[in-house]
Every structure is written in structure tokens, then in C-alpha cells.
Amino acid sequence: MYRSRRLFPALRNLLALGGLLLGLAAHAGTPGSGELRLHDRAGHAQSLASLDTDVDYRVSGLVAEVQVRQQFRNTGKDWLEGDYLLPLPTGAAVYAMALDIGERHIVAEIKRKEAAQKVFEQARANGQKAALIEADSGNLFRTAVTNVAPGETVTIVLHYWQRVDYRAGGFSLRFPLTFTPRYHMREGAQPGDAGIATAQVFADDDARAPLRTHIAVRLDAGVPLVAVSSPSHAIVSERHGKRWDVRLRDASVLPDRDFVLRWQPKPQTQPNVASFSQDIDGQHYAMLMLLPPQQQAQRLPRELILIIDTSGSMGGESIRQARAALDLALSQLQPGDRFNVAEFNSILNPWRSDAVAATPEALQQARAWVDQLQARGGTEMEPALRFALAGHAPPGYVRQVLFATDGAVDDPNGLMQLIDRQLGDSRLFPIGIGSAPNAGFLQAAARHGRGSETLITDLGTLTESMQGLLARLDHPALRDIKVDWPAGTDAYPRQLPDLYLGEPLLVTAKLPQSTAQVQVHGSLADRAWTAPVDLSSPTAAEGLDRLWAQSRIADLEDQLARGGELPALTEQITRTALAAHLVSRYTSLVAVDRTPSRSADAALRHEQIPNVMPAGTHFAQTATPAELELWLALLALLLAALGWWMQKRVCR
The missing domain is CATH 2.60.40 (Immunoglobulin-like)
Structure with a gap:
């Protein structure tokens, strides 16, 4: 009896492993497995x-x-x-x-x-x-x-x-x-999403x-x-x-x-304000770029939450970039700061349950923990975002979430809704990792998270890019930004983001008539701020009508992502795209x-016709070479035979 109790768990494990290997072998040949022959x-x-x-x-x-x-x-x-x-x-x-x-x-x-x-x-x-x-x-x-x-x-x-x-x-x-x-998400996707x-x-x-x-x-x-x-x-x-x-x-x-x-x-020629215009078919379009004033203000203590994507698509060079990026961020923390680190793939694995003080001992332990992370599994991003945005910094702290990922998810609408609901006083800064990160997802996440995205495509630029990001985060943002457009103006983005040092405000607008000047307002760390923008003699530019239409479509799709009324928004997107002759959803x-x-x-x-796998990436979703499929299937059969033999002996 004791022998039976000892063998049955082993038998179950062998059969489960055999089933898993058979499933891998079968699944590897499905469309999207990474090869076309x-x-x-x-x-x-x-x-x-x-x-x-x-x-x-x-x-x-x-x-x-x-x-x-x-x-x-x-x-x-x-x-x-x-x-x-x-x-x-x-x-x-x-x-x-x-x-x-x-x-x-x-x-x-x-x-x-x-x-x-x-x-x-x-x-x-x-x-x-x-x-x-x-x-x-x-x-x-x-x-x-x-x-x-x-x-x-x-x-x-x-x-x-x-x-x-x-x-x-x-x-x-x-x-x-x-x-x-x-990666086709199990969590975070919404019914009816295109994928x-x-x-x-x-x-x-x-x-x-x-x-x-x-x-x-x-x-x-x-x-x-x-x-x-x-x-x-x-x-x-x-x-x-x-x-x-x-x-x-x-x-x-x-x-x-x-x-x-x-x-x-x-x-000496770097503009603080640049404006462009286009008049076409009796319509007036404008695009303006405005840089916030440079200011050296006292650094506020920060609560830095670092999230690293360790899914299979991050294999090879990408995981090395991500580990190096987080290690550099940890090394920049100062006494009085707080922090936490978490990895996610098919599951969420936080280093600590909550943020801790940035003591030398804690930082050393966290950097060692990050250094041993490996890429494997799926890209279940929803639990990681929920964890990152759930906390609240103590009074006087700024709470910043750095999210290192290649963005390899099939449809982000549900994730955008989650960011909208749970952002609170946090700001989200996605870090795009790899030779071909999903820039569309990263920009959308930054827009909803009221932060900015940073794209790092190779280790040679990692230090420069991360130091630039961390330097920007050290400076107070220009908050509560608004532009005094004339009545009837349709301008995008509709919700203007917070700005950090060196980051411009870019707005595309359709105006009811030609306008000489608009005012831009915002809040610095210690005072209100206003700047005029001259539109009386802007630089003529082509394509603003279609860039404005594309921005309007992006805004309407953001409304869809936030759970807006599907039929009405779909028709608005369609009509806007048809009028501007644009490809859309x-x-x-x-x-x-x-x-x-x-x-x-x-x-x-x-x-x-196949695309080329991004350089440094050694993982294709569900990719398995044909030879490996055969060996997995043979191994599964051997395990099944061994399980049958062990069960027969036990029954005797």
C-alpha cells in the first residue's frame, strides 16, 4: 500500500508531463508558430x-x-x-x-x-x-x-x-x-476586441x-x-x-x-515654440510645438515602481536590455526614496508586496534579484499593471511607474481601461525594449498613464536613454496644461499630458477661421505659467489635414477603449477616415x-510571406522547430509507456 501511494503521484506527474509535451508538439504546428514551409x-x-x-x-x-x-x-x-x-x-x-x-x-x-x-x-x-x-x-x-x-x-x-x-x-x-x-492575452482583453x-x-x-x-x-x-x-x-x-x-x-x-x-x-536655433499651418478646401489646420520652460527645482522624493516583462518574447537581447535598464534605475535612487520591483510573464512575481525604503541593503538585494531574471512564459500584463498602479505614495512623494516591456500583446483596449481606472496619483512611463518594440501600445499606455514612453533598441544606447529618462523625471512637470483655442476648434490630443524637461507639447487642430494667437497655460511646481503662441505667420506645411484626421481617429479609438458607445464611435471613425481617404480599423x-x-x-x-524575427529575439510565440516537435512527441510516447508499465506493476 505504501508503495502504491508512493508510485501514484509519480505516475500522475509522468502522465501530466507526457500530455504537456504532446500538447506542445501539436500546438507548435499551428498558424503563427514562426515558420512557413x-x-x-x-x-x-x-x-x-x-x-x-x-x-x-x-x-x-x-x-x-x-x-x-x-x-x-x-x-x-x-x-x-x-x-x-x-x-x-x-x-x-x-x-x-x-x-x-x-x-x-x-x-x-x-x-x-x-x-x-x-x-x-x-x-x-x-x-x-x-x-x-x-x-x-x-x-x-x-x-x-x-x-x-x-x-x-x-x-x-x-x-x-x-x-x-x-x-x-x-x-x-x-x-x-x-x-x-x-501574445494573445487571457487577461486584459475585452470581448469584441479586434486582436x-x-x-x-x-x-x-x-x-x-x-x-x-x-x-x-x-x-x-x-x-x-x-x-x-x-x-x-x-x-x-x-x-x-x-x-x-x-x-x-x-x-x-x-x-x-x-x-x-x-x-x-x-x-541657438532650438525653438521654444514652432507652429505650422495648412489651408485646404476652405478648412484651416494648425500644428504647434511648445517646450516648457527649463527650471531647476528642488528634487522631490520619489516612490519608484519598476516592472519588468520576462515573457518568452523578451528572450535573448531584450531581457538583457530590460535587466540593465532596471539595474540603472535602481542605482539612481537616493536616500529617502522608496521603491519596489516586480516581474511578470504568465504570472505576476513581485520582489516585495509593497514599496520599501531605498536603503543600501534593500537596493543590493533588489539588484541581485533583477540580475537572475529569465524570459519564459506568456505576456499576461493585466495583473502587473494592476499591481503597479494599486499603491499610493506617502505625502510629499511623487509616484512613478517604470514598465519595461516589448509590448507584445494583441489588443490593449482592456489594459487602457485599467490604466484609466487605477492611475490615481501615479504616472506611467513605459520603456520599450528590443529591436522592434510595439511602439503603438507603448505610446497609448503613456498617453493614458500621463507619462511618456522611452524606446531602447540596443544596449549601446541604453545608458544614454535611461539616464535621459531619469533626469527628466527629476524635474517637476508642467501640469494642468490647456490651450485657449477659439470657439469651434477641434484639437488633439483632447487630454493634454503632463510635461517633463525637454518634452514638447504637440497639438494638431482644425480651426473655424484663421487665428493670430493662442495662449497656453499650465502649472509649474511653484507657480502658474502662461505663454503666447503666434499663429499669424506660421510655416506652411502639407499633410496637416490628414494628421489631424488621424489624431481624431486615435481619440475616438481611445473613447472605445474606455468603453464608449460602439455603434456611434464606429460610425464617427469610419466617416472621418473616408473623408480624409485614410486606412483605419x-x-x-x-x-x-x-x-x-x-x-x-x-x-x-x-x-x-514571413516577417523577419527582430534581431536578438530568440523566441517566437509557440515557435517549435519540426525536429523538436518529433522528439517531444517521441518522449511523450515513452513517458506514456513508462506510466503504463508502472501502473501495471503497481496493480500486481
Whole structure:
């Protein structure tokens, strides 16, 4: 009897392990497992389509117009259709698309999403070449093309506008060349959320991925520049008067990380206020940038809550970056500060249940605890956010939450609602980690958390980025900001954030009439603050109408995330997008060649073209090589056989 009691728990453990291994082996082959393999009759893997991407920037002041050309080549013997998840910068206002086939140039139409899909499917059935661009989730767009003949190349050309970032005296732009695999959350997702509609497919780490990218930038900053640089790629830059031409040093690069370009103006030309305007179709649009005054105020004691994402998608270089970022933050704490640290993956694991005083002993223990953290499991972010925002700092303290993550979640709406409900007196500062962090989620979390995001793409820039963030957090914010716009103005963001030293206020507005001046008000640590903004002779700029529309759509989607009325908000988003000719969650661009090219009896093969796994990332969600699947299945069978033999012996 004693022997039975001893063996049955072991038997249960063996059977459970066997079931787990079988489940892993089965799940590894599901769509989105990180690999795409087509086989010929001899069983050899091959790729039948390839994709090249050319990106051309035209930067003018704080606005950039971008053209993206994607060439789909069918190198196989069958008619082909393919689709591809295209990451674009957060806030990109995608307004035009065309399909080029030889000498033919077919311009896309903007339609409601369901109508565009029907047009595409009808063209597919009719044997007509067609292309479709639709929003998938966050900053991901699905590009689809159909009826590409064997040996044929078709080119999809899309155009969008984006704002240039300005912070701490420097300008920058970022183009995401790939994305971190999104985790489908169990907690924090909301019923009816869109999620990732298209399977996430990535090339094998050791494979030669069929994607190559070329990037060129024509830069007219509007002010003299000290330097132009890229922390992400080797570039060649040439100066032509006030204009700079920038291109990648290499003719083509593997798209495994975000492209980042920075330019530094001469110190004496750094503007405290810059304004831009556009008059189009009788409408007046403006964008203003305003820097808060620099002030050296007494440092307030802080309660710093550090949250680190240790999910599987943070494996490799990302977890090293995250650990180093938190270690640097801990090293900057001073006597009188308070702090706590927590990790999360599939579960939440806090270092302490509540914040403690930043004594040398406590800091040493916390830094050792952070140093041993490893990446594994899922990305269940909701418990971590709830834990981080639940506390309250003592009187006289500022409470700041630093949240280090790659943002690899499929739909953040529920998380945004949680931040709105529980923020209290905390401020949330997401830190984007990895070669291709989910900038859209990080910016949304910062906007709802009344903080700012920091993106760290490699260890070489970690110290500089973290020290810059911590230095900003040491200075009092400009709070309670408002702009005295004339009546009838529609300006975004509607809820203006707190500002820290070096962070600008960027607002896009649609005005009822031309306006000479507006007033900006705010509260410094010790006094009220007001500054005039001259709009009588602003710099003319293009694209403000679409950037304003994109900002309005983002505001309406924030209202959806906060639980707003779905039908009314959906219709407002749709109407705004259709009027501005923009791709949105509910509108798409579709182009169809009216001449049929594939006969009804010719087979059509579908292929999803893989993205490249971000550099330094060694984990794809549910990714398991085929050889490992086989060994897991064999091991599971051996464990099951051993369990059966042990049970038989016990029964004897």
C-alpha cells in the first residue's frame, strides 16, 4: 500500500508531463508558430514568393511624407496570391495606394472595410489582379495581392504622413521594419476586441528570409543642423545647402530591427515654440510645438515602481536590455526614496508586496534579484499593471511607474481601461525594449498613464536613454496644461499630458477661421505659467489635414477603449477616415486591374510571406522547430509507456 501511494503521484506527474509535451508538439504546428514551409513533390522546402521594400522619406520640419514600394515576385510555376503584415510608425496616416503592373498604374479607392474585402474577393474569383491594404491591429497593416502570374512582378505603392518626434533638443523618426510576435492575452482583453486578424508568420532564425529593404531620406529640417545619425543602421549622409540626403550605407538590409534616424539642430536655433499651418478646401489646420520652460527645482522624493516583462518574447537581447535598464534605475535612487520591483510573464512575481525604503541593503538585494531574471512564459500584463498602479505614495512623494516591456500583446483596449481606472496619483512611463518594440501600445499606455514612453533598441544606447529618462523625471512637470483655442476648434490630443524637461507639447487642430494667437497655460511646481503662441505667420506645411484626421481617429479609438458607445464611435471613425481617404480599423484601400488575367481553370496558390524575427529575439510565440516537435512527441510516447508499465506493476 505504501508503495502504491508512493508510485501514484509519480505516475500522475509522468502522465501530466507526457500530455504537456504532446500538447506542445501539436500546438507548435499551428498558424503563427514562426515558420512557413511549402514543399515540392520531392519534399524539399521552397519559397515561391519574395518581397522587396523601398522606403522614401520627404521630411519638412515636423512633418514627413513617406512612400513605401513593395515588390511581390512570383518565382514559382503556379498563379500566386500572398499577404504580408506590414508594420508602420504609430500614428501613420495611410492615405493612398496604387498597384503597378508593368506600364499599368491602378489607383486604389477608399472603402468601408467589408466593402473593400468584397471587391478584393470578387477580383480574386474573376482572375483579376488586385491589392488590398487594411489595418490589422495597432500599427500593423495587412498587405494582400492576388492573381500574380508565374514569373511576374507586381508593385504596391502606398503613401502616408507622420509627425517627426522632438525631444530633449533633438529630432528623430522611426520606421519599423519588423515587429515582435504578439501574445494573445487571457487577461486584459475585452470581448469584441479586434486582436490580430492575420496569422503571424516569421522566417526561421537560420533561414535566408525573402525580404530585403532599401531606405532613403530627403531631410529639410527648417533649421541648421549639427549632425545627422542613426543608432540602428549604418548610413551615408550628404549635405546640399539646407537639405540633407540620407541613405543606408548598404544597398539592402535585412529587416530585423527598427530604422531610427536622428538630427541635432544647432543650440541657438532650438525653438521654444514652432507652429505650422495648412489651408485646404476652405478648412484651416494648425500644428504647434511648445517646450516648457527649463527650471531647476528642488528634487522631490520619489516612490519608484519598476516592472519588468520576462515573457518568452523578451528572450535573448531584450531581457538583457530590460535587466540593465532596471539595474540603472535602481542605482539612481537616493536616500529617502522608496521603491519596489516586480516581474511578470504568465504570472505576476513581485520582489516585495509593497514599496520599501531605498536603503543600501534593500537596493543590493533588489539588484541581485533583477540580475537572475529569465524570459519564459506568456505576456499576461493585466495583473502587473494592476499591481503597479494599486499603491499610493506617502505625502510629499511623487509616484512613478517604470514598465519595461516589448509590448507584445494583441489588443490593449482592456489594459487602457485599467490604466484609466487605477492611475490615481501615479504616472506611467513605459520603456520599450528590443529591436522592434510595439511602439503603438507603448505610446497609448503613456498617453493614458500621463507619462511618456522611452524606446531602447540596443544596449549601446541604453545608458544614454535611461539616464535621459531619469533626469527628466527629476524635474517637476508642467501640469494642468490647456490651450485657449477659439470657439469651434477641434484639437488633439483632447487630454493634454503632463510635461517633463525637454518634452514638447504637440497639438494638431482644425480651426473655424484663421487665428493670430493662442495662449497656453499650465502649472509649474511653484507657480502658474502662461505663454503666447503666434499663429499669424506660421510655416506652411502639407499633410496637416490628414494628421489631424488621424489624431481624431486615435481619440475616438481611445473613447472605445474606455468603453464608449460602439455603434456611434464606429460610425464617427469610419466617416472621418473616408473623408480624409485614410486606412483605419473600419476602412481599407483596394485597387483592382479591370482586365482579367488568370483563367478560371488555372489553380491559385496562397502564401503568407514571413516577417523577419527582430534581431536578438530568440523566441517566437509557440515557435517549435519540426525536429523538436518529433522528439517531444517521441518522449511523450515513452513517458506514456513508462506510466503504463508502472501502473501495471503497481496493480500486481
